Amino acid sequence: MAYWLFKSEPNVWSWDDQVAKGGGEEWDGIRNYQARNNMRLMKLGDLGFFYHSMKERTIVGVVEVCAEIHPDSTTDDPRWECVDVKAVGEMPNPVTLAQCKSDSRLKDMVLVNNSRLSVQPVREKEWKIICELGGYPHSG
């Protein structure tokens, strides 16, 4: 089981949109090789944080990978693929970017160090720390 972080501009695709979709939706529109390569590594059941970028800069919820890598239906360009994700839980206390930056245990997080990467890996220890900060129940 691996952990990830998905960034989205809430104006374009918000956590509320994701929740409203229910059973799963393509994480499409990714046009960056590093982000796509990360999605290629995802397995069914992997979990990811849902992060609101731009004005909010907050981790607001948790999603689960419910379909592995497949062509992105929003383009005919075969280079671009995506996974499907579904909302599985909301952060009781959403965790801000500022919190992550100020926590020395999270100083190596990709989110803290590479603001441009929109789909990124999260280490298990980082996952647990953020779940604690957010008051999100984490089994294990």
Add this chain to the structure above:
DNA sequence: GCCAACGTTGGC
């Protein structure tokens, strides 16, 4: 709204 950082494109 500004601008730094990064990725991509295309001329050579």
Add this chain to the structure above:
DNA sequence: GCCAACGTTGGC
């Protein structure tokens, strides 16, 4: 294959 120019992202 290098690198300058350009476009985009996203923090501030």
